[in-house]
Amino acid sequence: MEFYNKPGEYDAINYIPPAESHGTKELWRTFWILLGITVLDFIIYFVMPHTGFRNFIFIFFGIVKAYYIVGAFMHMKYEKVNLALVILVPTIFIIGLVMGLLYEGNALTYAK
């Protein structure tokens, strides 16, 4: 690694980009949003009858919660687009795979 460690040059392996604080305001806002959605989950569970639409709402809320956790708590909003794509694109594909396999899982009903 001496190639990258000439005096005056940066150290590619050990280089840590400087981190800055974005304050705690957004973090607490995210906490209240997550708590609010969880309470909403709880209310909808008892108020709405068990339908496919209710399941859709719960999954949608799950994705909203995931957005806030990854975006604010895991700092993804402030990362470079390069990193976000590396992490999020495969995740979107795997979600597609999960949905596809669940849909096909219906066929197991008839295989019995």
Add this chain to the structure above:
Amino acid sequence: MANHQQAAFEQQPMWAGGRSPFNVSYGKLMMWLFLLSDAFTFSSLLVQYGAQRFSNVQSPIVTNWPDPAAIFNHFPFMHGLHLPLLFVSVMTFILILSSVTMVLAVEAGHRKSKKEVVRYMIYTIIGGAMFLGCQAWEWSVFIGEGATLYGNQFGITEAGQKVFGALGFGDHFEWQPEYRTAGPVPFAALFFIVTGFHGFHVFSGVIINVVVTIMAARGVFERRGHYEMIEKAGLYWHFVDLVWVFVFTFFYLI
């Protein structure tokens, strides 16, 4: 020093090698990639769970899959009351709260405030331990009611459905043997595998948090000049929270 390094860093062409095109350190990038692979692991468990559940569906909603509201309806110190979803919501709240204290520790690390980092990390560890305790309690109740890896006695008969359907939140209930029948076999096994795998992640997360807290308290990161290790532990901890969001959705809500 830091500014000088950053200036040298910024001058490098982005994709020509020798620098990270992601503007994160090597360790943080590897933590992200580990979390990605872990997301795949949990997705595969979710596929298995979903396929088993979908294979027991007669119509989109009518299913002989056991209703979680009829099983996970206990709350500590409130024996014999029908309280579905309440305990697991409390667990979710504990995990969200410990996520917030974790991210506050990361934020304090950016300001290089050692005292605050250690304080918030201790709160996070307490939250994680509380979550594990809740899960142990839930498992012990579930096993006490007869859950095994090899069978499922949680199917509800018509008599049970009638009694159970009339129960309101907080009503007294008493399970009778004639309410229950055999259900789809992998129900309890999948519950144990998925929540157990998640619980093991929480357990490892608590251990990682204890280690980095001790390191922070002993001034290791102060001497190092940055608190990036807290950030890496935080990424892992938030991922555990993220997985719980989906376990909560698919095992308890749906």
